[in-house]
Amino acid sequence: MKTHFIAIGGSAMHNLAIALKDKGYVVTGSDDAIFEPSKSRLEKKGILPGEMGWFPEKITSDIDAVILGMHAHQDNPELAKAKELGLKIYSYPEFLYEQSKDKTRVVIAGSHGKTTITSMILHVLNFHQKEVDFMVGAQLEGFDCMVKLSEDNDFMVLEGDEYLSSPIDLRSKFLLYQPNIALLSGIAWDHINVFKTFDDYVEQFRKFVASITAGGVLVYNEEDAEVVKVVESAENYFRKIPYKTPEYEIVNGKVHLKTEMGDVPLSVFGAHNLLNLEGARHICHTLGIMDEDFYEAIMSFKGASKRLEKVERKDNGTLYKDFAHAPSKVKAAVKAFCEQFKNEKKYGFLELHTYSSLNPVFLEQYDHAMDGLDEAIVFYSEDALKIKRMEPISPELIKEKFKNENLKVFINAEELHAYWNTLDKTEGVYLMMSSGNFGGLDLTK
Known part of the structure; x- marks a missing residue:
């Protein structure tokens, strides 16, 4: 072909x-x-x-x-x-459907957590040498390519994105997959440039749930009120499996999951990651992975790329980077970081980089997003606003929307880098949140 x-x-x-x-x-x-x-x-x-x-x-x-x-x-x-x-012209998701239409399709959707959940599932399946086709949006340890297509695998695991399919197909990508098994992790308004109102955005998830094949399965986050509303309003027939944050404790800086089989030590941290783990466990169970096998494999999961990923620094300072580029993701990352490092001085840097994040109307969603950090810093580029043909935003407006008077706000990279260079990275812990690169900042030194 x-x-x-x-x-x-x-x-x-x-x-x-x-x-x-x-x-x-x-x-x-x-x-x-x-x-x-x-x-x-x-x-x-x-x-x-x-x-x-x-x-x-x-x-x-x-x-x-x-x-x-x-x-x-x-x-x-x-x-x-x-x-x-x-x-014949295909969008990316349309072509993936063509490649998987004779397989059992497992689609992981949600405003946040979908990459991590998909990565967890693939890690567990790979650990137990279970062959599946897949598509995931982050680089994973042990995988050369983040798409695999075969003629003979029975299952395909797909990360389901709600963004548009192509310039000539304005449907959300995940609406083209027609899942047999689906997961919905959470709903928090994103992509304001495409979905102008919250209800427009939620409507995509209603359509996604409606696209589940007859007699299929939906694993869903019962702690998310919007998800529950969407699931309860669905009129098509499928089996519903709710999940919630499991019990855990932090012992000597390491997270231990409390299970019927005893404590399971993990390499990831944060309540949101424990919630993601539960969703992944339920999906793996539908694919024939028993709980004891799931826990055995998940202990070695170190996280998806750029999701609370530890950066190896030359000075051995403690620094994590996270792809957090939407309010719900920032709040989850900050909460996890503050819980994990209770006794350390915590620095949090956030780059406002996407169209939504630079929209004054959408900035309301960031209220109290950086609370709990000892030093909170927000960076956005005036040049980026000009390129996107957007109106200037004042640092005062950022502080107002974040509801954080102590916020440090930088609007050009040179000033941000100068501040960064004044900090001793061996003192305290650092969380760097961006889908960009902080104007070229080298996080390794």
């Missing part, structure tokens, strides 16, 4: 391209910019475009599938050529 990727360099797109190459497909692609690690990984597989840009001449009538990434625009010249030739 011959496939062509329009915008092959994306984190999800390049993983799918590699998976198809490994499956024996002929893979080509284009992009106007490709960064690391996508560039090296595509080059290693021999599918890195020879030059950057869009080339309609690459689109030929013998291509079986054109896969369109979100980075491309509706007026993309390669897309126009594909339409002209009448080629």
Whole structure:
């Protein structure tokens, strides 16, 4: 089968391209910019475009599938050529469904926790050498590629994102998967640039639950009121399995899960991660993994990439980075950090980086998000606001919305870096929250 990727360099797109190459497909692609690690990984597989840009001449009538990434625009010249030739054009999730439509599809959805839960499930299955197809949005220890597609595996585990499918398909990605088994971890307004109201956003999850196949299974977080409302309002038939935060304690800085089989020591921390773990346990149970086998495997799970991930520093300072880029994620990460390091001086840095986070209306969602930290710092770039064509935001407004008068606010990278360099990283503990890079800050030194 011959496939062509329009915008092959994306984190999800390049993983799918590699998976198809490994499956024996002929893979080509284009992009106007490709960064690391996508560039090296595509080059290693021999599918890195020879030059950057869009080339309609690459689109030929013998291509079986054109896969369109979100980075491309509706007026993309390669897309126009594909339409002209009448080629089959897939969004990323639509193509994944085509690859898995004869398998049992397990879809992990929710505003927060879905990457970690999917990662936990895959870690446990891999530990016990249970082969499944999968797609997850973070790099995992022990996995070379974050998409796997085969002809003979019975199950496919998919991280279900509520964001748009492609520039020409404005459905939420997870609505294309039609899960047999699903999990819903939580609902907290995100992607305000697409879902203008909270109800618009919740509606995507109502549709997701309605898309569960007849007689399927939904594992859901019963501690989330919005999730419970969505589940209770569903009219389709499926089996409902609720989960909640399990009992645990912290002994000498290590989290121990309280189970019927005794205490289980973990390598991750935070109540939200314990909640994620319970969801993963229930999903694994539906896949035939008994509890004792789940606990045996989960002890060695060290977390998904950039989710409370410990950074190895040259000075041995204690620093964690987290992909927290939405209010609910920031609050969960800060709460976990403060609980884990009760007796240490705690520094928390947050970069407001996404369209939603830089929207004054959405900033209301960050109220008290940084409470509990000894030093709370928020950084956002005035240049980023200009690039996004957004109105300036004052540091005073940030303090007001966060309801934190002691907040330190930086609006340019140079000043942030100067402050960072005044801190002795061997004193206290540091939590760095961003989907960006704090204006190029090196967290390892």
